[in-house]
Amino acid sequence: MDPLEGVTAFTRVVDSGSFSAAARHLKISKSAVSANVQRLEQRLGIRLLNRTTRRLSMTEAGAAYYHHCARILAEAEAAEQAATALQREPRGTLRISAPDSFGWMHVAPTVPAFLKRYPELSIDISLSQAYVNLVDERLDLAIRIGVLEDSPLVVRKLAPSRLVACAAPAYLREHGAPREPDDLAKHNCLYTDLLPWGGEWRLAGKRGEVRVAVSGNLRTNSAEMLRVAALQGVGIAVLPTWAAGEPLRAGALQRVLEAWKLPASTIYAVYPGNRLMSMKVRAFVDHLIRCFGRTPYWDDGL
Known part of the structure; x- marks a missing residue:
């Protein structure tokens, strides 16, 4: 058999x-x-x-x-x-779901070149934080960040998603920079529902993992809103480097507690396991991996 x-x-x-x-x-x-x-x-x-x-x-x-x-x-x-790739090219409509902030910052810029390369293909993309069911929504592909639930979805890693604690120079001049995790209790800490640990930040250093309950006057499910607030000097934020990389390189944000590491996660492409991977899905995933790079471009210089 x-x-x-x-x-x-x-x-x-x-x-x-x-x-x-x-x-x-x-x-x-x-x-x-x-x-x-x-x-x-x-x-x-x-x-x-x-x-x-x-x-x-x-x-x-x-x-x-x-x-x-x-x-x-x-x-x-x-x-x-x-x-058979040399004899065929992707065609039809590729239906994608992606997180809104990451989607418009890093997926959207890759789309024009992809469409130019494959003129017989069209893209229908939805940007949302909602955790959609790919089969029910008739989607070909979703971009997801973080720990994935066990499911029949086929998974392909796109890039790491590192986290950094950072603040605007103006905020640090006024309030000082935290030297140890416990110092965060004295600061206005901006946090997001996108992280599973929310208002309990987890940092790893020489003495192992430290968990610190933080508080602040802004809580949001948007990485972009968190970034804007941090840039405006509202407080200290934990941001993924794909959101904070550019302002960190420009000096508009500064890292704090650099000796301490925050839990990293991963950016994935997922697609239904009960549908064989079509050429259009494989072509777009390969395109994203090429665009992001082996070490993602947003981590350059960090």
């Missing part, structure tokens, strides 16, 4: 919700689909699906296995597309 036959059959059954629908999709008989899944279960020595007359559901082992199967099929499709 070709191992991919069982993997494909199992994945299509889960995606479509039934053996009959999977058979129609694969253009084989229902009994062939069932046989492929059974042989896969026998080879693995585990039950992947709970079958009753009324419903079909994955076992715990099946759910874990499905996550990997979706990746395998996507990679197989990507390999096939790579082999």
Whole structure:
């Protein structure tokens, strides 16, 4: 038995919700689909699906296995597309969701060159902090930042997202710069709901991780609003370097507590695992990685 036959059959059954629908999709008989899944279960020595007359559901082992199967099929499709890339070009509409601040600062500038390179492709992009369901919203791709939930989404890393504590020179001249994390209690600290730890900043140094409860007169879910407030001298903010890199290089913001590190996260491209990665998705993700660079350009000089 070709191992991919069982993997494909199992994945299509889960995606479509039934053996009959999977058979129609694969253009084989229902009994062939069932046989492929059974042989896969026998080879693995585990039950992947709970079958009753009324419903079909994955076992715990099946759910874990499905996550990997979706990746395998996507990679197989990507390999096939790579082999024929010289004869074909992306076309159609690419539907994307991206965080608003990061989207307009770093995704939007990459779009014109991409559209110029692929004239038969159009882009429909939505910028929002909302955590959208790609399948329900019929999206091809989403850009997400932070820790991802376990899901069948296929994930590709785009760039690191580092954090820095910073403030405007005017604020630091008036209030002084904190020398230790505990000094933050004396400062107006601006914070965001985008970070999972919110008003409890976490800094790592020689004596390990220190958690400091901060307070201030501004709380927002927008990295851009936080940056503007920090630039205007309102207080100290924790900002991702993709938002603070330019004003830090220009001296409009200054880092504080440089000996202490804040938790870093990652910027990802994600797409539905029950849809093989199309050429248009792969082309755009590759384009973003080229534009951002191995070390992202927003970290230059930092």
